[in-house]
Amino acid sequence: MPTVACPDCASTNRVPQERLGDNPRCGRCGSPLFQGKPVTLTAANFDRHLAAETPLLVDFWAAWCGPCKVMAPQFEAAAKALEPRMRLGKLDTEAGQQIAGRYGIRGIPTMILFRGGEEIARTSGAMSAAQIVEWARSRAG
Template sequence: MPTVACPQCNSTNRVPQERLPDNPNCGRCGAPLFQGRPVTLTAANFDRHANAGLPLLVDFWADWCGPCKMMAPQFEAATRSLEPRVRLGKLDTEAEQQIAGRYGIRGIPTMILFKGGKEIARQSGVMSAAQIAQWARSHV
């Protein structure tokens, strides 16, 4: 039974695999576990989401990065096609330099796919929503 971190309160929820498509809510705060947009990741919630039972696809980005701004709507669109099989999140490398450093982020945008807290795939550069979804599906 996969665990899903709540995008609102970050509590961990056990959700049977067959119930994931049923728009489950958090058992603690009642918020929807899947909201059709990436979760904002910070030092406070990153590990909780990365170590949850669902794969986590993270877009490492920065506000000053033109290519990151071009990819942002594509990444959000990919969220709608990948949830609930994959959780998507965005991490601002300027605000969260320690986490970006932990994963050796040298260029942005960079996407890293985590499963069980471990990096299983990495891709740098701008991609379309379809390319992001296809790339993620090929690794989970």
């Protein structure tokens, strides 16, 4: 049974695979576990989302980055297509410098796909929603 971290309280929830599409709610706070938009990742919640069994696609970005601004609505659109089989999250590299450093982020936007806490794929540069979906699905297996 896959685990999913709540986008609001970061509690870990077990959800049967066949129930992922049934709009599951957090057992702790009652929030929907999938909201059709990327989760804002911070130093406080990053590791909880990373540890969940649901694949996690992270967009490493910064407010001053032009390509990041262009890609932001595309990443949001991709979340609607990829959830609930995958969690999408955004990490501001300025606010989360320690996490960005942990993964050697040198250029942004950079996306990293994680499964079971391990990096399984990485790409840099802005993409359209369709390209993000295609890239993520082809690497998630």
